[in-house]
Amino acid sequence: MPKEQLRYDRMVEAALRGVVRSALKQVEVAGLPGNHHFYLTFRTGYRGVKIPESLRNQYPGEMTIVLQYQFFGLDVADDQFSVTLSFNNIHERLTIPFAAITTFADPSVNFALQFQPIAAERPPVEEDPQVLVPSPRPAPPASSEEKRGEVVTLDAFRKK
Secondary structure (H helix, E strand, C coil), X not given: CCCCCCCHHHHHHXXXXXXXXXXXXXXXXXXXXXXXXXXXXXXXXXXXXXXXXXXXXXXXXXXXXXXXXXEEEEEECCCEEEEEEXXXXXXXXXXXXXXXXXXXXXXXXXXXEECCCCCCCCCCCCCCCCCCCCCCCCCCCCCCCCCCCXXXXXXXXXXX
């Protein structure tokens, strides 16, 4: 029997990041349709994030950007996207790897995704650049009750 197991967590994480990539790619080509707008939260210290030093100092951990009215030059690649935004009436170019994103939301349709945090200071678990989640945690001591997963609530994005 092989030592490695199928890593469904990595597959799901990659697929969900693909949803973000696809949404941004559609906006890159055709613009934002209707009332759609995106909130993207990302880790500012993640390897490959390119933002002005003043923003990195102001947001040393995470930063949320909004793509709605004033964004320019959206450029979507396989592993990252770049966009120009206005900060205090100064246009700044940001480049954000998809792996740095922790939350993606489109409040106009009550849609949100939250991603597992990825340590910025360590390289991916494998040499494969598409690895999107950290290595698994050691198994907890055996117990009579199995852990079935975590529930993430999206109530904040639902209409009331």
